[in-house]
Amino acid sequence: MQTAESINQLYRDAWSKFATGVTVITTLEPSGSVHGMTASSVTSVSLDPPLMLVVIGEERQSHGLIETTGRFGMSILEVGQADIAKHFAIPPESRGSLESEHITTLSKSPVIKGSIASMDCSVIAGHKAGDHTVFIGEIEAIMVGDGAPLVWLERQFGRFSSQNLQQH
Secondary structure (H helix, E strand, C coil): CCCHHHHHHHHHHHHHCCCEECEEEEEECCCCCEEEEEECCEEEEECCCCEEEEEEECCCHHHHHHHHHCEEEEEECEHHHHHHHHHHHCCHHHCCCCCHHHEEEECCEEEECCCCEEEEEEEEEEEEECCEEEEEEEEEEEEECCCCEEEEECCEEEECCHHHCCCC
């Protein structure tokens, strides 16, 4: 029989096999400073109205800030933005500041400049699920750029290559 500890490790190992795009979720602190976190638990929910979701652990500072502000930005990172992803993956108290040249504003929320897509969202619902909350955001503004997506697989950043695709 598997122990809770072994299931927890196997759970992490299993999900490390699932390739995902890399995003940064951003919001504002009460001081007006930009706060963010790297996230892979995001997805499209609805086209009409345009909705997306992000799943955030209750212990994360982002969780409380999003609850308070009722807003978040989501940026899909470009392959050359691994350093930005790493910056926002470090706990806020342990990271330095990010150069302001990497941040811009899309409507009402901060987003990552140079990302391949960004969305400004207003929270319309939050659903508790275990030790996380699923925040549903209605998209109020979108920016789509160019570039290849940054990918996360087996606890490493990488890129997706269209050369590996076979046409059917």
